[in-house]
Amino acid sequence: MAVPLMNPRFLLLSALGVAGALALSACGSGSGSGSSADGTTTIRFVAADYGSNGQNPTQAYWQGVISAFEQQNPKIKVNLQVINWNDLDTQVKTMVQNGNQPDVLQTGGYADFAKNGLLYAAQDVLSGPTAIDFIPSMARTGEQDGTQYGIPFVSSARMFLINNALFKKAGLDPAKPPRTWDDVTAAATALKKAGVEIPLGVPLGKEEAQGESFIWMLENHGGYQDANGHYTINSQANVDTFTQLKSWVDAGLTEQSPAAVNRTDLTKDFASGKVGMLNGFPGQLADLKNMDVTWSAMPGKDTAGKTTLGVGDWVMAFKKGGHKDQIRAFLDFAYSKDNTVRFAKEYNLLPVTQSALTALQADPDEKALQPFLQVLPTARFYPLSDPTWPAVSAQIKTQIGSALTDPRKTLDALQQVAQQAGQ
Numbered sequence: 001m002a003v004p005l006m007n008p009r010f011l012l013l014s015a016l017g018v019a020g021a022l023a024l025s026a027c028g029s030g031s032g033s034g035s036s037a038d039g040t041t042t043i044r045f046v047a048a049d050y051g052s053n054g055q056n057p058t059q060a061y062w063q064g065v066i067s068a069f070e071q072q073n074p075k076i077k078v079n080l081q082v083i084n085w086n087d088l089d090t091q092v093k094t095m096v097q098n099g100n101q102p103d104v105l106q107t108g109g110y111a112d113f114a115k116n117g118l119l120y121a122a123q124d125v126l127s128g129p130t131a132i133d134f135i136p137s138m139a140r141t142g143e144q145d146g147t148q149y150g151i152p153f154v155s156s157a158r159m160f161l162i163n164n165a166l167f168k169k170a171g172l173d174p175a176k177p178p179r180t181w182d183d184v185t186a187a188a189t190a191l192k193k194a195g196v197e198i199p200l201g202v203p204l205g206k207e208e209a210q211g212e213s214f215i216w217m218l219e220n221h222g223g224y225q226d227a228n229g230h231y232t233i234n235s236q237a238n239v240d241t242f243t244q245l246k247s248w249v250d251a252g253l254t255e256q257s258p259a260a261v262n263r264t265d266l267t268k269d270f271a272s273g274k275v276g277m278l279n280g281f282p283g284q285l286a287d288l289k290n291m292d293v294t295w296s297a298m299p300g301k302d303t304a305g306k307t308t309l310g311v312g313d314w315v316m317a318f319k320k321g322g323h324k325d326q327i328r329a330f331l332d333f334a335y336s337k338d339n340t341v342r343f344a345k346e347y348n349l350l351p352v353t354q355s356a357l358t359a360l361q362a363d364p365d366e367k368a369l370q371p372f373l374q375v376l377p378t379a380r381f382y383p384l385s386d387p388t389w390p391a392v393s394a395q396i397k398t399q400i401g402s403a404l405t406d407p408r409k410t411l412d413a414l415q416q417v418a419q420q421a422g423q
Contacts, residue, residue, distance in 0.1 A: 135351075157375050
């Protein structure tokens with residue numbers, strides 16, 4: 001399964017710190033999916049819990065959506081099962097192996113299911129107005145072999161984050177954030193001279209090393225795959241990127257032993273005033289609301305980056321139950337502008353539809369989110385359509401930190417891992 005927002009989680013959400021027990025409830029009749037004598041059809045929906053430590057559970061959100069949907073569609077019932085991220089992949093894998101897959105699944109990746117022919121194409125379970133509302137780059141990321149199977153659910157993006165107070169302490173102007181890697185070097189050197197504990201945060205611990213690495217690779221026109229879907233982990237551009245990261249580490253401009261430092265720990269250090277610069281994400285907004293910070297475009301090798309890392313989670317529809325029409329009705333309702341905006345605001349995530357993006361951009365209560373909303377349409381994503389990516393990503397997370405010692409050797413080894421995974 002592909003990497004989600006929270007599990008390498010996007011990826012994303014180690015950031016939200018998801019954990020907690022399994023939340024299970026049924027909305028409507030029955031415990032599975034099927035049709036009853038009165039013509040009512042029940043579909044089964046399994047979703048991830050974006051709440052934190054039992055707080056703000058996603059089950060409550062979905063129950064509200066389902067209740068409203070069932071009122072408008074009395075012949076369709078939805079059985080809901082919400083599972084915390086720590087257990088989701090394992091439980092879904094068991095469901096599929098036992099032939100008990102749900103009609104609709106919301107999780108971190110779709111590639112394996114699509115490859116094995118288990119999913120409806122998105123066009124089969126989305127009406128035209130819903131399908132064309134998705135941000136184009138995200139819809140394309142849901143494609144495998146030219147057909148879209150993954151339906152974007154929520155997203156996030158990365159930006160360069162600066163502690164303005166520390167910048168001023170170092171005699172730097174936070175209104176002029178670093179645009180190039182030379183600028184980063186100069187700013188980090190000034191921060192170090194001013195006594196800042198961690199001038200530049202580079203978390204390459206196993207929590208999300210694949211994401212941190214990808215961010216810097218993108219700013220040197222590198223990445224994990226080329227346009228044809230071939231792995232390019234050991235490209236010269238990527239070697240040069242890690243050579244630059246290594247130079248910052250060797251100069252003492254980062255935290256000690258970045259390969260052993262996880263993103264969650266470093267974001268806490270930033271919130272406590274120990275870090276001058278860091279690659280940040282929307283999940284930090286709540287912790288930083290009382291801090292003076294600047295969000296800026298990612299600094300590139302030669303100029304400010306024109307893209308950044310985007311991450312997202314996915315919805316998919318399984319064919320086994322044969323409930324295509326009922327699934328379409330439910331997804332059209334669930335992806336209404338009001339619902340998608342409400343979910344994004346509830347969990348400090350970014351939308352996946354153009355209507356929700358426009359609504360949030362116009363929302364005066366979402367000023368802090370505006371920088372992320374602006375960069376989202378140009379964000380680049382992991383190669384999520386490749387069924388080998390989860391296994392390759394897992395190896396990257398645990399090994400790529402070694403590239404800070406020997407870039408070429410480590411990236412060559414990871415390239416070999418990726419090529420073997422594709423055989």
